[in-house]
Amino acid sequence: MARILVTSALPYINGIKHLGNLAGSMLPADVYVRFQRLRGHEVLAICATDEHGTPAELAAAAAGQDVAQYCNEQHEVQKALGERFNLAWDHFGRTSSDWNKRLTQHFAEMLEANGLIAEVVEKQVYSIDDARFLPDRYVEGTCPNCGFEKARGDQCDNCGKLLDPIDLIEPYSAVSGSKNLEVRDTRHLQLRQTEMEGRIRAWVDAAEGWPPLAKSIAYKWLDEGLRDRTITRDLKWGVPVTKDGAPREGFEDKVFYVWFDAPIGYISATAEWAEATGNDWESWWRTDKGADDVSYVQFMGKDNVAFHTVSFPATILGSQEPWKTVDKLKAFNWLNWYGGKFSTSSKRGVFMDQALELLPADYWRWYLTAYAPEGGDAQFTWEHFQGVINTDLANVLGNFVNRILKFAASRFDGVIPEGGEPGEHEAWLAAEVDQRLKAIAAHYDAMEFRKAGAETRALWAAGNEYLTRAEPWSHFKTDRDKAAIGVRTGINLAVLSAIVAQPVIPETAAKILHAVGVPEGKRTWPADAGAVLLDALPRGLEFTVPDVLFAKVEDEQIAEWSERFGGAV
RNA sequence: GGCUGGGUAGCUCAGCUGGUUAGAGCGCACGACUCAUAAUCGUGAGGUCGGGAGUUCAAGUCUCCCCCCAGCUACCA
Incomplete structure (x- = not known):
């Protein structure tokens, strides 16, 4: 552990x-x-x-x-x-x-x-009418580069040029609009990161569990050369600045930077x-x-x-x-x-x-996790959301659980049936389970959420495929035992599907596990082989059929939500 | 401007150290089934892998140039 x-x-x-x-x-x-x-x-x-x-x-x-x-x-x-x-x-x-x-x-x-703090005096824009210092981006004005009238003091949103607040033409306070501004000296603490560049670089070098994105960003900062950072601000709301446990002289109206x-x-x-x-x-x-x-x-x-x-x-x-x-x-x-x-x-x-x-x-947890913005930025659209919810949750998982439990309830009196021996279909499913469980766990360990989601979905989909192969509804008329193994295996897979789904859709997973009567202690990540897992439920165990697990998202709802939230306009 | 990430089927994305006819899901077409939320299962059609040049026996994958999108660029957090 x-x-x-x-x-x-x-x-x-x-x-x-x-x-x-x-x-x-x-x-x-x-x-x-x-x-x-x-x-x-x-x-x-x-x-x-x-x-x-x-x-x-x-x-x-x-x-x-x-x-x-x-x-x-x-x-x-x-x-x-x-x-x-x-x-x-x-x-x-x-x-x-x-x-x-x-x-x-x-x-x-x-x-x-440790000698890593320095007191420095900086120049900062002060708004007399607001009675406060303004961070660079809270000073706005006309961009000296492109003439954009609402350029921020740190950067112009129009031309992208990096700015200094004092560069702005006709600067005003973004807080109040007041033009009654002046530049004042203000004393602050700086963290001397320049002193620590070597230590930080060595620490980054030694890091192993970071994605390339994170390392490259860190190296970019290091390669450009760390700068000393001002770690205090002229604000009232924050952590007071102290020295030897008492308010630091000259810093009574300052706090640490957020x-x-x-x-x-x-x-x-x-x-x-x-x-x-x-x-x-x-x-x-x-x-x-x-x-x-x-x-x-x-x-x-x-x-x-x-x-x-x-x-x-x-x-x-x-x-x-x-x-x-x-x-x-x-x-x-x-x-x-x-x-x-x-x-x-x-x-x-x-x-x-x-x-x-x-x-x-x-519904949101599944969509946002299984289609998380991992590789690059992702776009949310109502249409994509609807497609994902209806296909993955309603049709693949929800319908699978529903069909097997309903069938079992009506043909086998609401208990896990006895009879029948595993055959080729069960062997196929067991292999599928082995492979999927391993893949899902590996992806979660690697924090690859899209891949974990895709594999989780594939396990659910295997349930539907299995039922198509085993077709217990056909065998039920001629060979009750053959139908029984199909039903038993199917319900066990429904349980596995729910166990594996717990990280993403905990409420629904709990509903399924509750309906089938799986005790809390038996909901941990499955460690056994697929063949064992698919025959884990005790025969004769009573279960109930839960209400429809996921309602489909209807076109009318999408239209209504698009209207309400702007959507594709 | 600099740096970083991305640009692969209609859509969303996977493709590790370069190697047989470039993959998945959705959507679409056709077929099958009827236990189930008109759900499911199978088959199929779709791509000059942003553009150009180069390295190599061989490049989506490496090099260079260019275009587009996004983020960061240290006082927004």
Whole structure:
């Protein structure tokens, strides 16, 4: 049994997440977690809301709320939605927690003790009317390059040129529109990543469980040369800056940069979990206290890779303390919405709460996992979604389970029948099961979710093919035993189909297993040979026929949803 | 501009270190079956593998140039 720590990129606090966010880290992480638990491993699944930063302050202001109160509410909303999607976290924490404050301050002080922190004075745009400093992208104005009037201070969306806020013609605050801006000096802490380039490169060199995408992004940053990063900001909402445990002089109105404290949230959320459950968090995070044998897996979108392969490691390695670092890393591309992007701010696409109004979680979980944006960006369209749900879930799995159980209920009195001996059809199916189970497990281990999905589907499809070969309905009229072996084998395969489906569609899998009376303890990942698995249910066991497992998505629904959510316009 | 990833059948994608007639699922056509959610099973038609040049006995797979899409480019997260 292995100990596996799984974290998914922390969802930002400023509103309900859309399906792209779900598909890009939280959901695949959960599928992986469930799979590894089924295999009997000790898995700790950690997530949290990422609550600091300018967008949180602005979102709270827009909602007319105090930031802390806004975050309290949004945290609960996101937690509840995650749970409704059956994300089986051990703990869903918050980066605004006391633990995160303490650990963030601890890391900063360790870095300083190791000579990796410098105080610098920077120039930053200050908005007098907003009474706040503005991050570069919150200053807008006319692009000096192309004349675009809504260019952001970091980059022009029209011509793509990288900008500095002071380059903008007629700059104004993106927050209020005020042109009453000035450049002010402001004192900040810098993390001297330049000092750590060698250590980080050696660490990346030694990493083995990363996909090429992740390594190439990390090397790109290293090859360009790491720069010192400013890790504090002029904000009120965040982790206060300390020195020797007391407020740091001159930094009373500053906090740590959200990207400095957010990844530390993985650790602090684990600590919160331990505190709440009486467990030991250090055995998961400190290699001197038992975390040596932990396999740490991170899930994230591609935009997050550099922070997880370079910036966060710089914090951890720079502390010179024996912290656990990531072993395997899985990065996803984007799920797009009809060629464009899902967007929280412009409300493009389907959001987690809306998705659940339309269909149960399993439908989304299957679609988003089996067709995850792995190789490149993927597009969500209602038509594709409908095709996938109807074919994979309703026709292949749902109908298979339904047909075999209904037939068995009407012809064999609702019990697993006795009689008959395995023949060529059963041998074919057993070989199929052996091959598929092995492939599915291998793909999950490799975090290849599309492939795992395709193989899972192939196992379900094998059920339908088997029934066509065994045709128990024909034999029933002439040779009851021959029909019995077909039915028995079919129901066993239905159970296997459900067991294997648990990571992706836990609710439906549970329905099937409950209907056939498979006890909780016998739902773990199958280890026996196919021939054994296909005769695992006790003869005479009573079962029930569940209601239709998956309703088809009708054309009228697609039309209605396309209308409601924009869709193909 | 730089870097990274992608551009393979109508659609969504797989193709590891180059090697027989380029694969899968969906969709489509035809056939079979009737236990089942008009579900299922089988067969078949579809591709000059973004464009061009090169290396090689042999390239979707390697090299170079070009085009298109996406992301990142360190103060949005």
